[in-house]
Amino acid sequence: MSGPRKATTHVNQNEGLIFEKSSPGKAAWKLPPLDVPAVDAEKILGAVARSDLGNMPEVSEIEIIRHFTRLSTWNYGVDTGLYPLGSCTMKYNARVNEVVARLRGLAEAHPYQPQRLSQGALQIMKALADCLLEITGMDAITLQPAAGAHGELTGILMVRAFLEAQGNPRKKVLIPDSAHGTNPATAAICGYVVENLKSNAAGRVDVGALERQMNEDVAALMLTNPNTLGVFEEEIHKIADILHAKGGLLYVDGANLNALVGKTRPGDFNVDVMHLNLHKTFSTPHGGGGPGSGPVACKRRLEPFLPLPVVMENPDGSLEFDYDRPKSIGRVRAFYGNFGMHVRALAYILANGPDGLRQTTEDAVLNANYIRKKLEGVYELPYKTPTMHEVVFSDKKQAAKGVKTGDIAKRLIDYGFHPYTTSFPLIVPGALMIEPTESESKEELDLFIEAMRAIAEEAEREPQVILDAPHTTRVSRLDEVQAARKPVLRWRPPMREAAD
Amino acid sequence: MRYLPKSPSDREAMLREIGARSIDDLFSQIPTEYRLSRDLKVPRQMAESEIVEYFRERGAGTAADHASFLGAGVYEHYRPLVIEALASRGEFFTAYTPYQAEIAQGTLQSIFEFQTMICELTGMEVANASMYDGSTAVPEAAMMAARITGRHAAVVARTVHPEYREVLATYVQHEGMKVTEVGYGENGRVDMAAVDKAVTEQTACVILQSPNFFGTIEDVAAMAEVGHRKGALLVVVVAEAVSLGIVRPPAEADIVAMEAQSFGVPPGFGGPFCGVLATREKYVRQMPGRLVGETRDRHGRRGFCLTLSTREQHIRREKATSNICTNQALVALMATIFLSVYGREGLKELARHNLAKAAYAAGELRKKAKVLFDGAPRFHEFVVQTQEDPHELNRRLLEKKIVGGFPLKKFYPELGNASLWCCTEQMKRESIDAAVAAVRA
Numbered sequence: 001m002s003g004p005r006k007a008t009t010h011v012n013q014n015e016g017l018i019f020e021k022s023s024p025g026k027a028a029w030k031l032p033p034l035d036v037p038a039v040d041a042e043k044i045l046g047a048v049a050r051s052d053l054g055n056m057p058e059v060s061e062i063e064i065i066r067h068f069t070r071l072s073t074w075n076y077g078v079d080t081g082l083y084p085l086g087s088c089t090m091k092y093n094a095r096v097n098e099v100v101a102r103l104r105g106l107a108e109a110h111p112y113q114p115q116r117l118s119q120g121a122l123q124i125m126k127a128l129a130d131c132l133l134e135i136t137g138m139d140a141i142t143l144q145p146a147a148g149a150h151g152e153l154t155g156i157l158m159v160r161a162f163l164e165a166q167g168n169p170r171k172k173v174l175i176p177d178s179a180h181g182t183n184p185a186t187a188a189i190c191g192y193v194v195e196n197l198k199s200n201a202a203g204r205v206d207v208g209a210l211e212r213q214m215n216e217d218v219a220a221l222m223l224t225n226p227n228t229l230g231v232f233e234e235e236i237h238k239i240a241d242i243l244h245a246k247g248g249l250l251y252v253d254g255a256n257l258n259a260l261v262g263k264t265r266p267g268d269f270n271v272d273v274m275h276l277n278l279h280k281t282f283s284t285p286h287g288g289g290g291p292g293s294g295p296v297a298c299k300r301r302l303e304p305f306l307p308l309p310v311v312m313e314n315p316d317g318s319l320e321f322d323y324d325r326p327k328s329i330g331r332v333r334a335f336y337g338n339f340g341m342h343v344r345a346l347a348y349i350l351a352n353g354p355d356g357l358r359q360t361t362e363d364a365v366l367n368a369n370y371i372r373k374k375l376e377g378v379y380e381l382p383y384k385t386p387t388m389h390e391v392v393f394s395d396k397k398q399a400a401k402g403v404k405t406g407d408i409a410k411r412l413i414d415y416g417f418h419p420y421t422t423s424f425p426l427i428v429p430g431a432l433m434i435e436p437t438e439s440e441s442k443e444e445l446d447l448f449i450e451a452m453r454a455i456a457e458e459a460e461r462e463p464q465v466i467l468d469a470p471h472t473t474r475v476s477r478l479d480e481v482q483a484a485r486k487p488v489l490r491w492r493p494p495m496r497e498a499a500d
Numbered sequence: 501m502r503y504l505p506k507s508p509s510d511r512e513a514m515l516r517e518i519g520a521r522s523i524d525d526l527f528s529q530i531p532t533e534y535r536l537s538r539d540l541k542v543p544r545q546m547a548e549s550e551i552v553e554y555f556r557e558r559g560a561g562t563a564a565d566h567a568s569f570l571g572a573g574v575y576e577h578y579r580p581l582v583i584e585a586l587a588s589r590g591e592f593f594t595a596y597t598p599y600q601a602e603i604a605q606g607t608l609q610s611i612f613e614f615q616t617m618i619c620e621l622t623g624m625e626v627a628n629a630s631m632y633d634g635s636t637a638v639p640e641a642a643m644m645a646a647r648i649t650g651r652h653a654a655v656v657a658r659t660v661h662p663e664y665r666e667v668l669a670t671y672v673q674h675e676g677m678k679v680t681e682v683g684y685g686e687n688g689r690v691d692m693a694a695v696d697k698a699v700t701e702q703t704a705c706v707i708l709q710s711p712n713f714f715g716t717i718e719d720v721a722a723m724a725e726v727g728h729r730k731g732a733l734l735v736v737v738v739a740e741a742v743s744l745g746i747v748r749p750p751a752e753a754d755i756v757a758m759e760a761q762s763f764g765v766p767p768g769f770g771g772p773f774c775g776v777l778a779t780r781e782k783y784v785r786q787m788p789g790r791l792v793g794e795t796r797d798r799h800g801r802r803g804f805c806l807t808l809s810t811r812e813q814h815i816r817r818e819k820a821t822s823n824i825c826t827n828q829a830l831v832a833l834m835a836t837i838f839l840s841v842y843g844r845e846g847l848k849e850l851a852r853h854n855l856a857k858a859a860y861a862a863g864e865l866r867k868k869a870k871v872l873f874d875g876a877p878r879f880h881e882f883v884v885q886t887q888e889d890p891h892e893l894n895r896r897l898l899e900k901k902i903v904g905g906f907p908l909k910k911f912y913p914e915l916g917n918a919s920l921w922c923c924t925e926q927m928k929r930e931s932i933d934a935a936v937a938a939v940r941a
Binding site for chain 1: 501502503504505506510511513514515517518519520523526527528529530531534535536539540541542543544545546548550551552554555556557558559560561562563564566568570572573574576580582584585586588589590591592593594595596597598599600601602603604605606607609610611612613615616617619620621625626627629630632633634635636643661663664666667669670671673674675676717719744745746747748749766767768769770771772784790791792793794795796797798799801803804805807808809810812813814815816817818819820822823824825826827828829830831833836837839840841842843844845846847848849850851852853855856857859860877894898903906925928929932
């Protein structure tokens with residue numbers, strides 16, 4: 001077994017749970033002297049007073065710093081290296097974004113502060129909205145949804161409200177079999193029956209099948225474009241026409257917008273409503289699982305149904321929130337959305353400008369195609385259709401040796417990379433979905449390709465090395481079955497456990 | 501381009517390897533008529549120094565240098581510096597959802613600690629790895645109650661944050677869930693007799709907030725009894741989590757829907773915040789959102805992984821408990837660090853300071869105006885009724901660099917010239933005195 005070129009082990013300290021460091025009397029806090037008379041809490045609160053905070057920890061500041069610093073070293077992030085999780089779009093998170101989002105006047109702004117004091121924040125929301133409308137080619141937008149799936153919910157509620165206003169909300173939403181699981185879950189919450197739409201041999205929507213399936217019961221088609229194979233729906237205009245001819249709407253899941261910015265605009269190919277994932281396309285950090293932000297853009301005829309409030313410009317140029325929207329679907333979140341993410345996304349757009357945004361898209365597509373070319377033949381390519389920002393291989397060749405996509409992923413960790421997406425799209429059994437993004441240099445891509453080739457060789461010669469991977473991490477493969485069978489979802493002090 | 505690590509010659513070499521003549525070959529799938537042949541009309545590329553300046557200018561005209569009595573669901577508590585120092589570590593904030601457990605133990609363990617702390621604070625048995633925010637946690641709790649009980653109606657107190665109630669209405673409008681609102685009594689608590697009357701055999705849950713929107717602490721135990729008697733679940737909303745340092749946990753609730761913003765998260769003009777759902781163990785499979793569980797690796801070492809994901813949309817698709825995917829992991833991490841700093845004793849003392857500041861402010865304001873809802877205990881918010889329109893008062897306060905209370909007319913017209921005032925530990929006595937001086941008796 002030849003050693004991987006990228007990864008080596010390094011000092012990586014053991015660390016228990018924060019609760020296990022706790023001891024009565026330790027403290028990391030200090031409050032200033034109280035400048036008003038102290039109160040007798042028990043007297044004020046009476047029966048609702050609390051005296052015991054259970055097993056909350058008591059620790060010092062240095063212990064907290066060491067604890068979370070050590071935990072951080074157990075994580076792989078974009079800062080650590082290539083993170084080719086397909087459809088998740090893990091790109092570089094610029095430091096300037098973090099700095100400006102923490103500026104005192106923005107981070108400390110209260111959502112109910114007087115409008116006069118909110119002009120700067122509103123200007124940021126307006127500037128971002130304007131940029132996103134130009135990038136998508138749509139007419140109106142809300143920044144309120146807190147994540148992509150939340151944007152889907154908002155968008156489908158708008159579709160429903162629009163159709164309802166015409167007299168019939170309709171019954172079904174069509175969703176391609178390659179779609180993200182959030183699409184069907186969203187349609188269900190909005191009261192729709194989900195109907196699957198089969199992909200054709202090219203991995204695209206089967207336009208003939210769509211034509212046959214489309215009828216007056218269908219409210220909308222939820223389409224990801226480019227889809228989860230990284231394939232652009234070439235016949236997108238026909239798809240839109242089929243929907244529109246029977247009074248349905250075209251919803252686009254903007255998860256893969258990173259492949260389109262500056263090159264084409266969904267609004268131009270007749271999309272009615274779409275969401276964007278600011279954390280995917282506009283480099284707001286994913287934070288180990290959020291926060292995200294999922295603005296929803298729509299065509300003019302859907303504008304009255306946007307959630308309230310929306311930012312409105314007064315004749316004098318000042319900005320305010322408009323709550324007077326009788327057709328609105330209502331509110332989808334308290335306040336105005338994840339404003340901190342709006343700040344970061346705008347900072348990203350300003351750092352790129354029109355040239356940079358286009359170049360970013362081109363580099364993302366170039367990187368994915370480079371990987372595709374270099375690994376074709378080494379791994380099975382189930383769909384030969386040209387792809388854009390991501391490429392999906394299958395484990396067919398390696399599975400013949402008993403090595404599955406999940407195993408290859410774990411072995412990739414030993415080579416110093418975060419694995420690709422293993423569980424997606426559902427139409428490719430044993431998928432290896434790779435999305436390098438524009439943030440990777442040729443050198444990093446070559447190292448990744450070399451690692452993938454080396455693993456393919458191992459699958460031939462010594463598959464057990466892969467099946468036992470990862471070998472270099474602080475914990476080896478975890479028993480996820482046991483975790484689900486007997487869930488342990490919180491820590492309990494050993495004493496009590498013994499008493500139980 | 502500062503963020504792009506390829507030279508023109510790298511690009512050329514890569515195109516050659518691919519066998520493409522130009523980059524446009526790679527976009528040939530896009531029909532020509534839809535290809536953008538012009539520059540996007542967005543601002544020109546800016547230098548880092550210009551970007552910082554742009555946002556500094558926009559941040560300059562805000563309320564940062566004002567004393568603020570605003571609360572109403574967003575609370576300004578002191579944020580210990582270690583939170584930013586640690587949450588800014590790239591391995592935390594540039595990571596994705598921990599699907600690959602072996603290289604995400606940092607995120608996973610911190611979430612496990614978060615789940616544990618939320619359980620300790622709320623008196624619940626399990627907590628999830630966070631929701632978008634408190635307002636969206638409420639409809640998720642209501643829909644969860646509907647799944648558990650097989651019933652499709654909810655009774656919600658009008659003292660629940662008005663915007664939370666609006667979000668609830670938006671979410672459940674196509675779930676066939678009937679929502680009945682119930683008013684409040686003289687003491688600012690939900691009208692218990694009215695709740696008793698409103699709960700029927702169709703009621704999945706009673707939803708109340710404590711401390712409620714007026715800052716009043718509800719009688720959770722009594723309300724649980726009312727709901728449970730008719731087979732409904734009790735959902736308790738906690739919008740001000742710091743209250744849990746000194747107020748009895750809502751242990752009689754079946755589901756707690758919480759906003760954790762108070763734990764070290766800046767007001768940020770309304771987000772990102774951190775919602776949480778917590779519940780009893782027997783309901784865990786009906787709870788939406790991610791969960792982290794403890795397990796063992798091949799060598800028997802302790803480790804953590806995402807678990808019970810068969811509830812989630814990526815597995816169950818349209819039959820999932822919710823469509824939530826991305827949550828608020830980084831914000832949950834900030835809350836976990838905040839809770840580690842204050843801990844068992846600090847949280848109590850912090851809450852005590854909040855209580856004292858608000859008690860002093862209410863006492864002083866009472867000399868010039870009417871403080872409503874005296875008959876029940878409250879935490880750090882209270883309703884003041886003034887002679888003059890609160891908007892007028894607030895205009896005068898603004899001249900003194902004070903942001904006054906939140907006028908309630910918009911949501912509670914029946915209360916007249918009332919506004920909601922909040923004092924956290926950050927409020928200085930001199931600001932309280934200055935505000936009181938400006939009130940016209």
